[in-house]
Structures are given as C-alpha cells and as structure tokens.
Amino acid sequence: MHEQHSPLIRLAKRDAMPRGQVWAIRGASFVAAILISALIFLLMGHSPLEGYGTMLSGALGKPTAVRQTVRIAIPLLGTALAIAPCFKMRFWNIGAEGQITAGAVGASYFALFWADRLPVPVLLVVMALAGAIFGGLWALVPAFFKARWGTNETLFTLMMNYIMIGVVKWLQGGPWEGRPGSQIIPQFDSAAVLPKVLGVHCGWIIVLVMTVAVFIYMKYTKQGYEIAVIGESENTARYAGMSVGKIIMRTMFLSGAMAGLVGFIVASGADNTLHSGVAAGVGFTAITVAWLAQLNPFAMIAISMLLGVLEKGADTLQTRLEVPASISDIITGIFLFCMLGCEFFINYRLIFRGGHKEVAGK
Amino acid sequence: METVHAIELRHITKRFGTKVVANDNIDLTIDRGEILSLLGENGSGKTTLMNMLSGIYLPDEGEILAEGKPVSIRSPGDAFAHGIGMIHQHYKLVEVFTAAENIALGLKGKEHERKAVAAQIRTISDKYGFGIDPDKKIYDMSVSEKQTVEIVKVLYRGADILILDEPTAVLTPQETERLFDILRAMRADGKAIVIITHKLHEVMAISDKVAVLRKGKYIGTVNTADTNPQKLTEMMVGHAVSLNIERPQAKYRDLRLEVKGLSCRSGEGIQTLRDVSFQTFGGEILGIAGIAGSGQKELLEAIAGLQKAESGHIFYYPPHPNSDIAGYHVPVDKAGEELVGKTPGQIRKVGVSLAFVPEDRLGMGLVGGMGMVDNMMLKTYKDNPGPFVDRKPPKALAERLIDELEIVTPGVNAPVRRLSGGNVQKVLVGREIASTPTVLMTAYPVRGLDINSSYTIYRLLNEQKMKGVAVLLVGEDLDVLLELCDRILVLCGGQVSGVVDGPSATKEEVGLLMTHVGGGKEGEAHA
Numbered sequence: 001m002h003e004q005h006s007p008l009i010r011l012a013k014r015d016a017m018p019r020g021q022v023w024a025i026r027g028a029s030f031v032a033a034i035l036i037s038a039l040i041f042l043l044m045g046h047s048p049l050e051g052y053g054t055m056l057s058g059a060l061g062k063p064t065a066v067r068q069t070v071r072i073a074i075p076l077l078g079t080a081l082a083i084a085p086c087f088k089m090r091f092w093n094i095g096a097e098g099q100i101t102a103g104a105v106g107a108s109y110f111a112l113f114w115a116d117r118l119p120v121p122v123l124l125v126v127m128a129l130a131g132a133i134f135g136g137l138w139a140l141v142p143a144f145f146k147a148r149w150g151t152n153e154t155l156f157t158l159m160m161n162y163i164m165i166g167v168v169k170w171l172q173g174g175p176w177e178g179r180p181g182s183q184i185i186p187q188f189d190s191a192a193v194l195p196k197v198l199g200v201h202c203g204w205i206i207v208l209v210m211t212v213a214v215f216i217y218m219k220y221t222k223q224g225y226e227i228a229v230i231g232e233s234e235n236t237a238r239y240a241g242m243s244v245g246k247i248i249m250r251t252m253f254l255s256g257a258m259a260g261l262v263g264f265i266v267a268s269g270a271d272n273t274l275h276s277g278v279a280a281g282v283g284f285t286a287i288t289v290a291w292l293a294q295l296n297p298f299a300m301i302a303i304s305m306l307l308g309v310l311e312k313g314a315d316t317l318q319t320r321l322e323v324p325a326s327i328s329d330i331i332t333g334i335f336l337f338c339m340l341g342c343e344f345f346i347n348y349r350l351i352f353r354g355g356h357k358e359v360a361g362k
Numbered sequence: 363m364e365t366v367h368a369i370e371l372r373h374i375t376k377r378f379g380t381k382v383v384a385n386d387n388i389d390l391t392i393d394r395g396e397i398l399s400l401l402g403e404n405g406s407g408k409t410t411l412m413n414m415l416s417g418i419y420l421p422d423e424g425e426i427l428a429e430g431k432p433v434s435i436r437s438p439g440d441a442f443a444h445g446i447g448m449i450h451q452h453y454k455l456v457e458v459f460t461a462a463e464n465i466a467l468g469l470k471g472k473e474h475e476r477k478a479v480a481a482q483i484r485t486i487s488d489k490y491g492f493g494i495d496p497d498k499k500i501y502d503m504s505v506s507e508k509q510t511v512e513i514v515k516v517l518y519r520g521a522d523i524l525i526l527d528e529p530t531a532v533l534t535p536q537e538t539e540r541l542f543d544i545l546r547a548m549r550a551d552g553k554a555i556v557i558i559t560h561k562l563h564e565v566m567a568i569s570d571k572v573a574v575l576r577k578g579k580y581i582g583t584v585n586t587a588d589t590n591p592q593k594l595t596e597m598m599v600g601h602a603v604s605l606n607i608e609r610p611q612a613k614y615r616d617l618r619l620e621v622k623g624l625s626c627r628s629g630e631g632i633q634t635l636r637d638v639s640f641q642t643f644g645g646e647i648l649g650i651a652g653i654a655g656s657g658q659k660e661l662l663e664a665i666a667g668l669q670k671a672e673s674g675h676i677f678y679y680p681p682h683p684n685s686d687i688a689g690y691h692v693p694v695d696k697a698g699e700e701l702v703g704k705t706p707g708q709i710r711k712v713g714v715s716l717a718f719v720p721e722d723r724l725g726m727g728l729v730g731g732m733g734m735v736d737n738m739m740l741k742t743y744k745d746n747p748g749p750f751v752d753r754k755p756p757k758a759l760a761e762r763l764i765d766e767l768e769i770v771t772p773g774v775n776a777p778v779r780r781l782s783g784g785n786v787q788k789v790l791v792g793r794e795i796a797s798t799p800t801v802l803m804t805a806y807p808v809r810g811l812d813i814n815s816s817y818t819i820y821r822l823l824n825e826q827k828m829k830g831v832a833v834l835l836v837g838e839d840l841d842v843l844l845e846l847c848d849r850i851l852v853l854c855g856g857q858v859s860g861v862v863d864g865p866s867a868t869k870e871e872v873g874l875l876m877t878h879v880g881g882g883k884e885g886e887a888h889a
Contacts, residue, residue, distance in 0.1 A: 010420070012378070221749050229740065232729040238668060239716070239726045240740045241706040 010351045022346055029342030033335045040330060044323055051317065058316020059309040065316075067199045071270060073308035074200075075100070075262050078207040079286035080293065080300045081214045082258035085251050088218065088295055089231045093252065095142065095157025096259045097283025098164035099135040101276075103260025104267040105168060106134030108185070108274035111192035111267070112176060120191045127192060128264050135260015136253040138164060143252030147245030161283065168276040176274070185274045194269035201269030208301075210258065215297040227251055259283070292339055310335055366430040367391040368523055368554040369415065369446070374424035376410055384410040387424070388580040390573055392523060397545060397555045399565040399586070402575035403598055403812040404783060408558045409451075411575070412525045416448035417441040447516025448525040453508050455500045462496035465515045479518075486517050490547045505654065506537040513544070523554040530564055532654050535840065535873035542568050560598075562591040563841065574598055599813050607820050607845040609864065610828060612645030617679050618801055618832035619665065619714075620698055624674035626660050626856075634660040636856045638674070644681055644800065647823060647833040649847030649864065651840060653876050657856035658836045662803045665834075666716035667706040676701040678712055681800055681830055710741060715799030727790045730779035734760040734771065737778055738793055763792040767818070784815030791822055802826050805836035820846055840869050854879050 017025075038048035059069045079096050086093035107127040115123060142156035171177075171185065178186035194201040218224040226247050230237045237244050262282070267274050289307060293299035314328030369392040376385040385407045392398055400408045413419045415426065417438040425432050428444045435441050441448070455464050466479045480496040487494045492510050500508060509529065516524060526545075530538045545555055545568060559565060565572055566586060574581040574597040581597050595603050619642045626635040635657045642648045650658050663669040665676055677698025701709055728737050738756035746752045760774040767788045771781055778786055787807060794802060807823070808816040823846070827833050837843045843850055847864040852875035859875040 220751060222743055222751050223749070225736070225739075225743055225751050228732065228736075229729055232731050233726065235726045236729055236740070239666075239706070241710065 011348050012351055014347060014349050017346060025342050025346055026339070029338040029345075030335075033338035036338070037331045037334050040327065040334070044327060046321055046323070051321065054317055054320050055309075055313030058320065059312040063199070065312065069305070069308040069312040070200050070204055071308075072311050073304040074203045074207055075266050075270075075280075075282045076286055076289050076304035076307055077300055078203070078210060078262035078265065079259055079282050080289035080304060081207070081210050081297055082255050082262065083286060084214060084290050084295045084297065084300075085218065085224075085227055086255045087290055089227045089248065089251055091143075091146070091248060091252065092154040093139065093142075093157050093255055094154060094284070094287060095139065095160045096255075096286055097279040097281070098157070098161035099139050099256040099259035100263040100266065100279040100283055101161075101164040101168055102138035102256070103131035103135035103263025104274055104278045105164075105171070105263075106130035106132075106260065107264035107267050108176075108188075111188040112185070115189035115192045123191055124194065124268070127268060128261060131260040131264030131267075132257040133260070135263060136257035139252045139256020139259070140249060143249045147248045165276050165279075168274060168278070171274070172276060188268065188272050192268060193272050194265065201265070203265035203269045206261070206265060210261075211297045211301060214258075218295075218297070223247075223250070288336060288340070307332075367427070368394050368429065370427040370430070371411070371415075372425050372427065374411065374414065374421045374426070376407075376414060376419060377422050383578050385414075385421075386578045386580075388575070390580065390583070392554050392556060394522070394554045395549055395552050396571060397549050397557065397569045398583075399569035399572045400556055400558045400575065401560065401562075401565055401572050401594060401598060403560060405577075405812075406575040406598075407578040408575055409527055412448060412527065412556065412558060415441065415446050415523075416525060417446075442516075442519050442521065445520060445522045446525070447519060447521025447523070449509070449512045449516060449527065449529065451527045451531065453512050455508060455511060457501045458499065460497050460499050461494060461503075461511045461514070464500060464511060465496075465518050469519075482518060483514055486514055489551070490517075490544050492544065505532045506534075506541070509533070509541070522552070523556075524548065525556045525558070527558045528560075529557060530559070530561065531838070534653055534876045535869050536877065538564070561839070562594055565594065566591060576600055595813065603813055603817075607817075607842065608824060609846060609848070610824055612828050612830065614830060615643045615645040616681065616830075618642055618644045618681070620675075620677040620679070621665070622675045622677070624661075624664060624676065624702075625672045626657075626664050626669050627672050628660070634669075634856050635664065638853075638856075638858050640851050640858060640861060642801070642832045642834060644830040644832045645827060646848045647827050647835055647846060647864075649843040649850040650834060650836045650853060651843055651850050651872055651876060652853035652859075654838070656853040656876070658805065658853060660856070661853070662716060662805060662834065662836065665701065665709075665801075665803065666714060667701065667704055667709040668716075671702045674702065678714065678801075680713070707744075710797075713798070713800035714803070715794045715797055715801065716803045728778050728786065731777050733773070733775035733777060734764070734769075734789055735774050737789060738763075738796075740793075741797070759793070759796055763789065763796070767792050767822075784811045784818075787811055787815065787819060791819060795822060795826060799826075799831060801832045801834065803834040803836075806838060807835070808842070809838070840872055844869065844872070852876055 034052070038051075041048040041051040058065060060066055079100060082099070083093050083096050107130055110118075110123065110127045110130050114126070118126060138160065139157075142151070142153050142160060145151040145156060146153045173183050176185045178184055194203060196202065197205060218227070226237065226242050229240065229242065230244055230247060234244050237247070263278065266278055271278060285307065289300055289303045292303045310332050314332055317323055317328050317331075318325055371388060371390040374385055374388045375383065377383050388407075388411060390411070400412065402408045410419065414421050415435065417435045417440050420436065426435060427433065433440075433444055435444065435446070456467065459467070462476060462479045462483055465483060466474045466476075483494065483496040486492070492514060494507070494510050494514060498507075500511065503511070513524070513526075529541060533541060545557070549555060557568065569586050571583055572586055572589065572594060573583040574594065576598060591605065595605060621641070622639050624635055624638040625633065628634050638657070638661060650661065652658055660669055664671055678701050679698045699712065701712070701714070729740065735753055735757045738759045739751065739753070742756070743751050757774060763769060764771060764774070769781075769785050769788050769792070771785060778789055781789070791804065791807060794804070802823075804823070807819045811819065823833055823835065835843070835847060844864060844867060849861055850864055850867060850872060851861050852859040852872055854876055857879050859879045862871060862875070
C-alpha cells in the first residue's frame with residue numbers, strides 16, 4: 001500500500017562486506033573510470049585505445065619513462081607515509097605541503113652554504129637531518145596550539161603552508177638569490193645532490209625504508225598503539241593514563257620530520273635547487289594516496305605508483321596526441337573520483353522503490 | 363473487529379543492513395484514553411518501531427493505519443499531520459531560547475507570535491498541571507522541566523497521540539510521580555499515550571496495557587491488571603528469571619579510601635564537587651546515587667586521578683596483609699597514602715581501578731575499533747620494557763575472559779564495537795577485575811544490558827566485594843542500588859547530600875536526598 005509513497009531511492013548501511021566483494025567493487029570502479037575516460041577521448045576525436053596506449057607506453061614503455069614515473073611516485077609515497085600517523089590519530093594535518101617546503105629550506109641551507117666545508121656523505125646526512133628537523137618543527141607549531149588551547153588543526157596547518165611558501169619566495173628574491181634580479185636560488189653544488197641508484201636518485205630507497213619503518217611503528221610499537229587509541233577516542237586515551245597533548249606533539253613532529261625528509265629528497269634529488277613550488281601540490285595529493293590506501297603503508301606504494309603512472313601518462317598524452325593539458329587533468333580527476341567514490345558503495349547500498357523484496361527474512 | 367483504533371500497525375518489518383531485523387512482522391494497536399507501555403529489553407526494537415510512527419524511519423514492509431485509513435509517514439511533519447508526537451530520550455531544544463521560543467520554533471504564521479504562544483502554553487499548562495514558565499530559558503531549566511517543554515511542544519502542535527521514549531530515565535522518583543500524574547490527566551482527556559520503557563515497576567504503576575517486544579518480534583499485549591512483573595519478565599526474556607539481587611555479607615570490612623573535603627572545578631570553572639567527604643571500605647559495595655550530572659562522574663574521575671582536585675584529600679589505606687583472617691578492623695594506626703596529585707598511572711599501580719562506563723559505553727573504557735587483545739592492554743601496554751608492545755599477555759587474558767565470562771565474539775581481534783552491549787560490558791569489567799584491584803569503581807555498569815547480562819555483572823561485583831575489594835558503584839536505577847549496595851552515598855549538586863544504609867533505606871528517602879541536600883530532614887548524615 002505505501003509502496004507508491006516511498007521515495008524512489010533510499011540508502012541503507014551495509015554490513016561488513018566480504019573481502020572479495022570489496023575488491024570486486026574497487027575493480028568495477030576502476031573499469032568505470034576507464035570507460036568514462038574513454039568517452040572523453042572519443043569526444044576529443046581520438047580512439048580510446050590509442051589514448052590509453054599512449055598513456056601506458058608514456059608511463060611504463062621505456063626504462064627512462066619508468067624512471068620518470070618513479071620520480072613522481074617517490075615524494076607522493078613519502079608524504080603519504082608522513083601524514084598517515086596524523087590521520088590515524090584523527091589529527092587532520094593538511095600542512096604537509098608547508099612541511100615539505102620547510103624541510104627543503106633546511107636542507108638547502110646546508111647545500112648552499114656548507115657544500116665546500118663538509119665531506120659529501122656527511123653533507124648529505126646533515127642536509128637530511130636539517131630537512132627532518134625543519135619539517136618537524138614547522139609541524140610542531142600547530143600541534144602545540146592544538147594540545148595547549150585546542151585550536152583547529154585543519155585551518156592552522158593549511159595556513160602554515162602559505163606562510164612557508166611565502167618564506168621561500170622571500171629567500172628566492174632576497175638573501176639566497178643567485179644572480180641579482182633573477183629571483184632564482186642557484187643550483188646546488190654537485191656534492192649536495194643525492195646520488196643515483198638504478199638511474200633514479202636514491203630517494204626511492206629512503207622512502208621504501210620509510211614504508212617498512214612506518215608499518216612497524218604503527219603496528220608494533222607502544223607509540224603506534226597510543227596513536228591508534230587517541231584516534232579512536234581522546235577520552236579513552238586520557239583514561240588509560242596517556243598524556244594526549246604530548247603524544248599529539250610527538251606524532252606531529254614525527255610526521256613533519258618525514259615530510260621534511262621528502263622536502264630534502266625533492267630539493268636535493270629531483271630539483272637540485274630550492275624554489276617556492278618545491279612541494280608542487282604533493283602535500284595535498286598525498287592525502288588522497290593515504291586515504292585510498294586506508295593508511296596501509298604497503299598499499300601506499302601501489303597507489304602512489306598508480307598516480308605516478310596517471311600523471312606521467314597524462315603528460316605524454318599532451319605531447320604526443322596534442323590534447324590540451326586540461327584533458328589530462330580531467331582524466332586524472334575521473335580516476336580519482338571513481339576510486340574514492342566506490343568506497344561509498346562499499347559502505348552503503350541503494351534500495352530502489354519496489355525492488356527491495358529480495359531477501360525476506362527467514 | 364469494527365472498532366477504529368487511533369493507530370494500527372500491520373505486519374511492520376524494518377531491517378538495518380541485511381542481517382539486522384530490528385522489527386519483524388509487528389502488529390500493534392494504540393487507542394485513545396489509554397496508556398500503553400511498550401516493554402522490551404534494550405535492542406528489542408521498541409524505539410525503532412516508534413520512530414516509524416514519528417516519521418524518522420520508513421518501514422520496509424507492512425502498513426500503518428491512522429483512524430482506520432492507511433497512511434504513509436515520511437517525515438516528522440507527516441506524523442504531526444496525523445496527530446502523532448514523539449518525545450525523544452535526548453531532548454531537542456535550543457539552550458539559549460525560552461520555552462515559548464522552542465515550542466514555536468519552525469512554525470510560521472501570525473498565530474505563532476510570541477504573546478499568542480505564551481498564552482496558549484499557559485492554557486495547556488493549566489489544563490494538565492505542567493506548571494511551566496514560557497519565558498524561562500532552557501539553560502536555566504532542570505532535566506524534568508526540559509522534558510515538560512518537550513511534551514508541551516508536541517501538545518502545542520496538536521498531537522493527541524504521544525509517544526515518550528524512556529521518559530523516566532533521568533528523573534528522580536518524585537519527578538517521575540509528577541510526570542505520571544500528567545500522563546493520567548492527558549489520558550482522562552482522551553489522548554493516546556505510549557511509553558517506551560524497560561522498567562517493570564513503572565509499567566505496573568502507569569499503564570493500562572502492555573505490549574511486549576523481544577528481539578524485534580512482537581510477543582503480545584496484555585492488560586496490566588492481569589499480569590505481574592514476574593510474568594512480564596518472562597515475556598520479555600523468553601524464560602523464567604529470578605528477579606532477586608543478592609547482598610551477601612563480606613567476612614571483613616576495612617577502611618580503604620577516605621575522601622576529605624574534596625572540591626573540584628570543571629575546565630570552564632564551574633564547581634563540580636563541593637567539600638565531599640566520605641569513607642569507603644573493603645568488602646562493601648558503596649552505591650552513589652544522584653540526578654544525572656550531580657558530580658558522580660567527577661568524583662570517580664578525581665579518585666582515579668583524571669580530574670584535578672581543587673582542594674581536599676583522598677587517602678588510600680592498603681588492605682591489611684592478614685585481612686583474610688581478620689574480622690572488622692580499621693587501620694587507624696597507620697597514615698593513609700595521599701592520592702591527590704598523583705597521576706592516573708600511579709594511582710592505578712596502587713590498586714585503584716576505574717571501570718568507568720560513561721554515557722556511551724565505548725567512549726572511555728574501551729576502544730571500539732580495536733579487538734579484545736588491544737583493549738586488554740589499554741592500561742598495561744607500558745609495563746614491559748622496550749619500545750614495542752607485547753601482545754602475548756593481553757591475548758592470553760582475552761582468551762581467559764572469553765572462557766570465564768562466556769563472552770560471545772567472533773574472535774579476540776574482532777572490533778569490540780561489533781559485540782553486543784552485554785559482551786562489551788563483560789569485556790570492560792572483566793579487564794578491570796583481572797588487574798586485581800583493591801578499589802573497583804564503576805558507573806552505570808548495566809546500562810543497556812539485557813536482564814541476564816545485568817545479573818552477571820551484579821554477580822561479578824558481589825564476588826569482588828567478597829574478596830575484600832571496595833566497590834564504588836554509580837547507578838541510575840534506585841531499585842537496583844537499594845537491593846545491591848551496603849550503603850548509598852547520595853550526591854546533590856556536587857555535595858554529599860547524605861549516606862544511607864542499603865538494607866533499611868527507602869526509595870523516597872533517597873529521592874529526597876537527590877533533590878535537597880540533607881533531604882530536608884535528619885540533618886547532615888556523614889558516615
């Protein structure tokens with residue numbers, strides 16, 4: 001009787017889904033992304049097969065292409081690892097962009113002014129440490145305010161990004177400027193450049209070691225346990241005798257330090273200099289990586305590689321098929337949208353009017 | 363068959379997800395001039411069923427008839443159109459508005475202007491004896507006044523079918539009586555009233571008929587006059603249950619905690635405890651009664667070191683090494699250990715355990731998203747040396763508790779959030795008891811539990827008492843406190859209002875102490 005009155009579509013929360021089904025949905029969303037993007041290719045007058053072929057060969061076709069893809073994935077992975085502990089703690093650190101930049105500043109100081117005074121291995125270690133400490137301290141500021149006065153960390157960390165980027169702009173045009181009027185900081189001395197291993201700067205080894213370390217830290221250490229408890233409930237943590245403020249500050253320092261290390265890797269290994277765009281949006285894209293991987297460090301390797309492939313592939317698309325840059329952005333967007341959107345269908349199901357008599361309770 | 367019911371539910375089914383059937387093929391009739399109790403244990407589907415009448419959920423199957431005609435209730439607005447108003451357990455009022463403003467909130471039109479509203483509220487108020495001031499701000503109101511505003515709100519909107527969800531949960535015995543008088547007046551006026559409850563004595567006191575639900579199924583409706591609490595319990599639980607709570611006598615009883623002149627302030631500077639003094643003994647269950655928010659939580663937290671004491675002392679006296687053979691003895695010869703100023707960790711090491719169950723069970727004592735193993739080590743994870751956690755002892759403990767307390771769980775690592783309320787409570791209390799406390803503090807340990815699980819918890823508390831542990835129990839059900847506790851400390855507005863003996867005290871006596879310091883008679887009654 002009330003059938004015709006009930007709304008057309010309703011939402012219902014799902015029970016926990018079997019693993020296989022979850023992956024089936026994720027696979028289906030990936031296929032959906034491929035199909036939707038195919039439409040875009042068709043609209044642009046290219047065959048989808050040609051489009052995808054170009055993307056794949058551009059990202060993975062040749063060893064040099066693979067190396068470039070890996071270079072894109074390295075900072076993504078490192079930064080996703082950096083923010084994972086914060087997110088586990090439900091501390092919304094969206095300031096990785098600024099922490100990367102801060103780390104790059106710390107590393108660059110030694111690259112620019114100490115390159116001739118320190119032996120190469122020592123210089124690189126000092127740069128890495130400086131990057132980590134700068135990033136960590138930059139992250140400590142919002143954590144301190146949060147722990148002390150309960151300020152909103154989301155806004156705070158976000159605003160800190162722009163301050164740090166501003167600082168680099170000032171350095172570029174002021175104290176660290178190379179040729180007067182150039183607004184550019186000079187290239188690092190070769191001693192301050194990360195050596196290459198297998199054709200890619202050795203930052204990839206650093207982030208892979210970080211992956212294992214973060215996994216162990218989160219899963220098996222007391223500090224990792226504390227982070228997980230705080231993420232679930234601060235009250236419970238307090239009840240258990242944890243000093244929440246201290247743990248928040250410690251975790252944020254650690255997170256900022258890892259992001260700062262990424263800043264060092266990018267400045268020293270990839271850019272060989274410091275500029276205000278050193279983080280290049282990685283601090284934000286890494287949030288997507290961390291969520292898609294559900295904070296699992298090993299899954300982050302796969303996700304950051306996937307994003308690397310998408311980005312490099314989209315670049316190739318631009319040059320070879322001469323599609324506008326915005327088209328490759330659209331395609332990347334479609335993939336991310338589908339992959340993030342499918343989590344909704346993993347948690348909820350839709351019930352259509354009249355079509356909900358399937359499982360009568362027996 | 364031809365009588366037209368105010369509301370008739372036919373074959374109503376509501377599912378959440380594919381596995382949870384909250385209501386399974388339920389038939390129910392509601393009539394005017396009658397008070398119907400909807401009785402069932404927590405999770406039996408009472409609130410879900412009524413939420414379908416008030417437009418919050420849509421039934422998956424079945425139909426609702428109002429005055430004999432099929433209707434579809436898709437929103438609270440639809441419900442009001444059919445004269446159905448629900449008073450929820452959690453009040454939905456704007457604190458900074460007056461009663462009148464809250465009542466007229468969201469209504470448009472000239473007739474809802476302030477003066478007209480106030481006048482009509484006074485009319486309603488006089489008719490049923492509410493005694494409500496339309497210009498009083500909500501934040502100045504007591505819990506029972508807020509509830510009154512909620513009731514007037516639905517009456518103002520023209521409801522003549524009123525549904526009250528656990529209306530007495532937060533009221534003192536005296537306030538409950540007043541509410542019942544109002545309900546009787548409304549019944550006399552021809553309104554249909556449904557009260558959702560799981561308290562048997564209230565069912566017997568107020569209702570004309572009782573409809574019983576069990577695990578989402580409709581068991582039946584009986585006339586209150588033809589039944590008794592024992593029969594109703596059997597309908598609710600499905601089998602015979604003994605309703606007696608034991609109060610065994612411990613062999614010995616020694617001073618364990620002495621609280622002297624304890625005062626606390628909340629983070630906002632509001633005084634939460636004022637000059638609280640009392641003693642508690644090993645081998646005793648000390649009940650703590652009071653209206654919600656009278657300082658119960660703060661008192662337990664202060665003892666556990668989670669709240670800073672503004673002034674005062676908490677002295678701890680360890681059990682006498684020979685206490686197993688001793689009779690009564692109070693070790694006045696030695697000085698107590700001051701707990702004020704110690705960290706929660708230090709206090710825990712002394713042996714004071716806080717099995718505190720806050721308003722939502724998983725909010726503080728347990729981590730909902732973690733399994734039993736990780737929950738077992740919540741307070742002990744730092745005990746082993748080195749930077750890594752050792753999950754072997756907590757795993758062994760989890761397995762032991764599953765075995766001993768018959769905890770139903772898919773596995774030691776299944777998130778405790780997925781367990782039923784009773785099992786969650788067993789996990790929490792089991793962990794606290796496993797730490798061999800000398801003081802066990804617990805609040806609302808049976809909130810939301812079915813009758814069997816409740817009795818398991820009472821048994822566990824009694825076992826601890828018999829072992830010489832000092833048990834502090836904050837409770838809300840006075841009937842249970844009076845049956846279980848040796849003494850009851852009553853708090854009122856952060857002050858000790860009095861201490862009564864469990865076996866001899868009456869509910870009225872405790873009720874008076876809850877609302878007036880000293881209960882208005884007998885003066886101060888510090889133990």
